[in-house]
Amino acid sequence: MEQKPIINFGAGPAKLPQSVLCQAQKELVNYGGLGISVLEMSHRSADFSKILSKTESLLRELLNIPDNYKVMFLQGGGSGQFSAVPLNLIGLKEDKCADYIVTGTWSEKAAKEAEKYGKVNVVHPKLDSYTKIPEPCTWNLNPAASYVYYCSNETVHGVEYNFVPETNGVVLVSDMSSNFLSRPVDVSKYGLIFAGAQKNVGCAGVTVVIVREDLIGHTLNECPVVFDYKVQASNNSLYNTPPVFSIYIMGLVLEWIHNNSGTAAMETLNKKKSSMIYDIISSSSGFYVCPVDEACRSRMNVPFRVGKKEGDEALEKKFLEGASQCGMIGLKGHRSVGGMRASLYNAVTVEDAEALATYMKDFLKEHQ
Numbered sequence: 001m002e003q004k005p006i007i008n009f010g011a012g013p014a015k016l017p018q019s020v021l022c023q024a025q026k027e028l029v030n031y032g033g034l035g036i037s038v039l040e041m042s043h044r045s046a047d048f049s050k051i052l053s054k055t056e057s058l059l060r061e062l063l064n065i066p067d068n069y070k071v072m073f074l075q076g077g078g079s080g081q082f083s084a085v086p087l088n089l090i091g092l093k094e095d096k097c098a099d100y101i102v103t104g105t106w107s108e109k110a111a112k113e114a115e116k117y118g119k120v121n122v123v124h125p126k127l128d129s130y131t132k133i134p135e136p137c138t139w140n141l142n143p144a145a146s147y148v149y150y151c152s153n154e155t156v157h158g159v160e161y162n163f164v165p166e167t168n169g170v171v172l173v174s175d176m177s178s179n180f181l182s183r184p185v186d187v188s189k190y191g192l193i194f195a196g197a198q199k200n201v202g203c204a205g206v207t208v209v210i211v212r213e214d215l216i217g218h219t220l221n222e223c224p225v226v227f228d229y230k231v232q233a234s235n236n237s238l239y240n241t242p243p244v245f246s247i248y249i250m251g252l253v254l255e256w257i258h259n260n261s262g263t264a265a266m267e268t269l270n271k272k273k274s275s276m277i278y279d280i281i282s283s284s285s286g287f288y289v290c291p292v293d294e295a296c297r298s299r300m301n302v303p304f305r306v307g308k309k310e311g312d313e314a315l316e317k318k319f320l321e322g323a324s325q326c327g328m329i330g331l332k333g334h335r336s337v338g339g340m341r342a343s344l345y346n347a348v349t350v351e352d353a354e355a356l357a358t359y360m361k362d363f364l365k366e367h368q
């Protein structure tokens with residue numbers, strides 16, 4: 001029986017470009033005529049070295065990364081960086097303190113982890129719901145902080161920054177795991193950016209860290225060696241065995257972004273796809289409800305309830321069943337918030353978003 005086409009709206013690991021999967025499949029058993037798979041390749045071989053340097057130079061080109069930044073490909077996921085960031089950077093200044101802007105699950109977890117290594121100041125009163133970004137003029141930033149940390153896109157709650165926080169010269173750190181390369185970014189405004197690959201740039205297993213050189217070398221003694229940026233940067237991410245296959249897949253995805261005109265083109269498509277879904281939500285007279293403030297609605301993860309503000313459980317179940325029958329999967333919201341979540345990463349096409357929009361319109365007509 002022929003497999004019906006599936007559209008994956010999952011939050012991550014998420015949809016990859018079809019052409020990337022096909023190329024990986026073609027090369028799986030015999031990469032580049034070498035007679036072995038990348039899965040079997042020594043990380044110290046000349047062939048892997050080419051993959052690694054191609055991946056890094058594509059990333060440098062796509063993000064226009066200045067020369068005084070190091071790029072590392074590490075393991076441990078985004079959560080690993082919740083520890084690695086304070087372990088490497090909180091000692092930048094004597095007070096060993098850091099400012100955190102907490103706008104959702106992921107920045108909350110990062111702040112909690114950082115508390116193990118220094119003083120953490122959440123710069124605004126705790127939010128009672130993660131549906132907005134507190135006004136920057138209300139942030140109580142500490143000039144003695146080693147860094148200011150924020151998550152540019154909260155994957156669970158669908159809260160995304162459309163601006164770069166102003167820190168009055170304090171080093172800025174961002175978790176860009178779920179909107180990395182979905183839009184252009186001025187890397188020079190940041191001390192450090194990190195992103196797990198499994199949403200916009202590949203498969204699970206590798207986390208990109210981009211860090212300004214002068215911030216390296218202030219690591220706390222208790223930092224595990226594999227998380228020490230000085231060690232990893234000076235070994236070109238090869239201090240220990242890196243996730244070779246995940247890096248190879250990332251290289252293919254970066255090539256795909258490059259061949260599709262780069263991050264500005266991704267941004268145009270991402271705006272278009274997310275507007276299609278938000279427009280239906282806004283014009284549904286309260287049948288679909290997105291709890292997030294309009295100013296910070298994510299282009300990557302669109303959370304919404306069906307039927308009423310707090311969600312009509314029976315209708316939401318029906319919505320998911322109907323979507324699944326149309327081949328649309330991964331639409332269930334995160335277990336901590338419920339409802340729906342449509343993830344519209346780079347690899348999700350305009351046609352995919354159109355299919356969801358059509359389904360949402362039909363469902364509305366049938367059940368309003």
Ligand code: PLP
Nearest residue numbers: 077078079080106155177178196
């Ligand atoms: N940061 C963000 C924004 C995420 O969405 C996630 C996971 O979904 C993480 C960090 C944690 O990543 P990992 O599961 O790779 O540790």
